[in-house]
Structures are given as structure tokens and as C-alpha cells.
Amino acid sequence: MRAQNASFALFPSAAFAAFLLAWTSLAPTGRAAPAKPNIVVILADDMGYGDPRCYNPQSKCPTPHIDRLAREGMCFVDAHTPASVCTPTRYGILTGRYPWRSRLKRGVLGGYSPALIEPGRVTLPEYLRRKGYVTYGVGKWHLGLQNQRTDYAKPLRPGPLTVGFDHYFGIPASLDMVPYLFFRDDRPVEMPTDQTPASKQRRFGGGGFWRAGAIAPHFSHEQCLPELEKEALRILEAQKPGRPFFLYFALSAPHTPWMPRPQYWGRSGAGWYGDFVVQVDDVVGAVLRVLDKRGLAENTLLIFTSDNGAHWLPSDIERFGHRANGLLRGQKADIWEGGHRVPFIVRWPGKVRPKSVSKALLCQTDIFRTVADWFGEAAPGALPEQAAEDSVSFLPVLQGRMATARKSVVHQAVDGTLAIRVGSWKLCPKLGSHGFSSPKKIKPKPGGPEGQLYNLAEDLAETRNLWNEEPDLRAKLAAELQRAREAQGTAERAALR
């Protein structure tokens, strides 16, 4: 097992040992069974493309631990969330399917919404469980619980435990959405029997707050991230070599309410938000420390990413001189790049070259089939028909065998507006951000562009709309988007690549 962790490319001397080990552990089919790396996905909530220093050297938030990951792994600069907000992105990551194919066509769920993931669908944790993994979820769920309006007095099923998680500890939705409570597996830790007024504590810019409503008597918004951190570290501390595990660690931050612990106050140059980013970075550091201490780092595929862009207004940029979404246009919820292009770093010692940067086009739905690819099951037909329909393996990219695995990807704004990216071109059939940025919607003028067409290779900030200049390209991309919308199942998916 240990020898197989060594990279052929990076450590040629280990290759022969790995070969011998593979030879002696031939499966009955004649193929060596692939090693089962532990898999850890850290999903920040609303962290932008320009927050980590490794993505934006001018960032006002020191992020030494995320930067360490970039040094030790592969940094993707063209990776996208399947949607520009929380719920649909989480659906996409766990199912490998575009969220707009689900019943949720716009917006997000609340803390009392019914479960979104369809019964019987094979999710990433379910797939891994069948592979012999112990599957843990920690953090923000935000994918609905039960079949009707959630009744917290009853078991939270359907919920995490019915879609592949052996264990779950977390909060039902966003940290600004009622009810405020922790649940473990399928039960609240404490029922939300108290009421909290709405809070405007430490809110400015960003528009964050928490809503009035039900709260568990001992629930503290400020302690939420530390509690989630404690749980994730406890899980990692308890792991023993030999049984692979999957940890989906969905942080509640730096989403609002921006409530960094006092030791982080003033640590950034970007106010409460920036200080919260620093705390998130410290959580990443704590995970890395435990992986190191327990000797798990070598055999762990670790992904750090965010579920959408930062909620960061032009006035915030002006006030702090910090660009949470880098040079991208727009922010969380938008169809523009600031909404869905996010940090995405993969560390996998011996498998992924350190200090590497990839320009591969990637969607977070791709994690599922990349993992399946490692197990030799990425080809159409190898997975159940209702699994990972919109997932394309980027394993060849991780292994340095391919520059990009995807030719196209579909983006989604909070109002359900879709856009398509093909190569360097991006087309949105409508004008405006369709998210939080102004202008949200624009009525086309006679003779003016009806939608948006950008060449991101030359214009990453989406400043020059080429809708009228490139009618043929526009039509081609519009047809491609239509085809993606109509495509269902494996055959169509294969055609879309």
C-alpha cells in the first residue's frame, strides 16, 4: 500500500517497488486493485477567487495554509461551481449532476425544506461506501431534510444518512437561516426551543445577517465554525490506517454572519470578512496538522475549494482595497465569473505534482467521476445510469497526461439563468448579472445585443460583449447550451465532452 503511494513521475526509484507490489497483489481478474486513498473535500462557503494569496498575491487576507496546499499540490485556475449559490452547488458536488436538472430551478433551500437529492440516486459518498469507505459529513448541509417541511422532532430522513453518509454532524442550512441547531446523524443535538431576534452584528457590505427565529438554547453562531472544526479533527484523529475514509467538510464560513473569533480580529486588511477568511485558513491548517500527525497525509487525496464566489460588493472593494473575487467580474449569485469561478486545489502526494498550476476547465461535479476513474469506472456504463451524469474525470489532468478533460461547462446564476462555456468562449443568452450585482437584468435595446458573449482568453473580466460581432459563434454556443439542457443520461453526456 505504502509503495503504491509513491509517484512514478516524481520518485522514479519508488516505481520498481510499486510495480512489484502491484504484481504480487493482482486481483483475480488479472488487474491490480487500485489503492484506496482517503478522500477529504474541504468546501468553504462563499470564499472568492481572490481571497487566498496563492490566487491573488494582493489579497488582504493572509492564507498560509491554503498557500501551503497550493505549494504541495495542483492549483486550478479555471475551476467552476455548478451554480453561483450554496444549495445547487452542493447538489452538484455530491451527485455529479447539474443542479438545474433537479427539481430546484432557482434559489436555495431553507432550514425546513424537504430533501433535494432524489431517492435511489447514487451519490459520491454512496459510491465510496460501496467501495468500502467509511463516509463522514461535517458542516453545512443545506440540501433539505425529510419529505415535507422538516419536523426536527422526527428522524431527519431522507437526509445525509440516506444519501451515503455513515455519519453526519452539522447545521441544516446556512448560518443565517433558521433553525439554528446542530444535528448528529438523523437527530438534532438540541431542539430549537428558543427564539433569537435577527442580528445585524458585525454586518456591513456583503449584506449578511442572521434571520430571526428558532434556535437551540446553547447554539452560538460564533462557535459554529469552531464546533465543526472540532468534529472534523476528532474524526481525523480517530482514523487508523487500513480502512479508507471519505470526509466531506463543508465549512459554514466565510459566509455571513461574519463572526471571526477574537483571536482573528484585525488579522486581515479586509474587515470582519477578511478576518473570517483568516480563521477559515486556520481551520485548513488544523486539518493539515492532524493529517500530518496521524501519518495520513501521504495517502489522502485532499481537495480545497469553495461553493461559490464571495459576496463582496464594489463598495467593499473600494473600502478595503481587497478584491475577494480577484479581477473577475461580479460576485456570488451572478452568472459572471465572480459568481462561479473559485479556488480549487488538489493535493495528493506522489500522484499530483507539487507546485503545479492547471488551466484545465473544470466543474465541481467532476469530482465524482474523477474518483470513479481512479477505480477504473469512469467509462459510460461503469457507473449506474442515474449517477454522475454531468461529471467528467479530470484524473488525466491530475496525472499530467492531459491539459483539459472538458470542452464545455454550463454555469447557473441564482435566478436559474444558464450560461455555457466552450473553450475560451462564454455565452449567456440574457443581459445582466442575474445575481447580486448591478445591473441584474437589462432589457435589450433595438439593434443592441440580446445576450452576452465573451472571449475569456482575452477578456477574463467580461468587459467586451461580442454578441453582435460574432453571430455565427453565438448561434453555435446557443445550440450547444440547448443541447446540454436537453441531454440526459450517458450517451448524451459522452457527446457533450
Ligand SMILES: [Ca+2]
Ligand atoms: Ca455559499
